[in-house]
Amino acid sequence: MRPSARRPAGRLAGRPLTLRGLLGAFWPQISVTWGLTLAEVVMFALIPLLIGIAIDGLLAANFEAFILLGAVLAALVLLGTLRRVYDTRAYGLIRVELGKELAKRSEDIPVSRLNARLGMGRELVNFLESDAPESMTAVVRVLAALVILAGFHPGLALAAMAALTATMLTYALAHNSFFRLNATLNARAEQQVGVLETRSGPKLGAHLLSLRKSEIRISDTEGLIYGTILTALLGMEMFNLWFATQSLGVTAGGVFSIVTYSWDFVESALILPMTLQTLSRLSEITIRINQMEAAE
Template sequence: MGFKTLIKKHKLKFGFTLFLIITEAFLALLFPLFIGYAIDGAIKGSYNGAIQLGLLGLAALIIGVGRRVFDSRFYAKLFQSMGSTAISMIENNRPSVKSARLSMTRELVEFLENSLPELISNIIGLFGVIIIIAMLNLNVFYSSLFVVLIIFQIYWISSKKTIRLNKSSNDEFEKQVDVISKNNNEELSLHLKKMMQWNIKLYDLEAVNFSISWIVLVSFLIASIIISGSDGIVQYGVLFSLIMYVFQYMENVINLPLFYQNALRLKEIRERIEQV
């Protein structure tokens, strides 16, 4: 049973958890705006904004806890099904490959359970933040679009190298049980050295991409403050909300390329698992 087949089989449960993820993401998107309203209201002696902020926090708590309780049970059953299927598709009783692919299956399920909600939240957050920034200040909005294009171009350029390094790392990982079973310390040491070499190359590539992206984002933050001041924003709540949304924008932008790299790795894993 392939990955797409499993998705179709459990489409109602996937749909429900997706609904909860999207709802939670939209609620999180509203926090800076509600904080700004609460600040402006408190300055004027009104606490309606603070009460609304508290209700928003309560709603986010209920949705967040409910999703996590549901997901933990759903994805545990999904791992059992995917793991059994992945092992049954491997021929010639190859324990080393079976062990490695079972671990890879667990990594794939963990992505669905933990990383996918964060990815969806980041995507919704990024688009939502950009829209709200556009409502607060058009000049900052135009700058944010330009920054997104630059950063995604940085990671797209290195995507082929990322795929190649992940494939080599997984190839070596599938030899692990065979190497351990030989009880040869020299061969085991060489295997572990190769594993770490591929990991180091992946981390080095990520360090370069992250460093360039961070410099671009910090420059954008400084420019946003300067632009906001020059445009004459005088309401403290509005200015505070804008800067908070710029921070949230920075977080979303810096995280999305990491999910992209993880997706490239999981694509290689999925294709490997589904091989007959």
């Protein structure tokens, strides 16, 4: 009997090493941290509106909205602190279990490849800890911005929707390129330990140069996509600022809310294609780290 057969089964035993597999194995921990994240983002989404109302109230010598704003900000501080304390413990457990399961399934794989894949596997957990909550935050903020802008005038929300559509179409055109470029980068990363073991300066130089070229190609693609998306989103911000001041009869607090939510929309909409790009990379990593079972 192989030594691995005597080891106790972990939470990931029999599961694919994918985002879905991690969610299925650790759903209690992830549900708590994502629930706290959603509560936090909803409160964040309300802040600009509460500030606008507080501005109008203070100008009229009414302090009720100002006091409410202070209470919400205090609750936000408490909630954000508790979430971060819990996150470190929950996702630390997931990283440990994933690393153990990767090693258990990889006894016949060269150490150089296993070393690279352990790092790649951690990217799955990093996504669940950082990118997924950030994308949920972005979705909630985008929806909140659209609803509140539509409350001021439908034209403001339509401008935002047009910018969002341009954003998603731009990313869709680059998806295949991102997948292909990340596949090349990951393949070279798996070769790194083997190159180091040769103790050959020329081979190491060639390897590092190839890594640099792959990273430059990814960066250039990211830069082009970012510039195109940001142009569309900033155009929306300028339109909403012009429309709010020239065509709507709203108060100073109302103009502040419109401009703030438009900018909040810009920041949040920028996160969505970045999240999709990360998913493109993780989809290639998922295929790569699950290939090890065929090698056993």
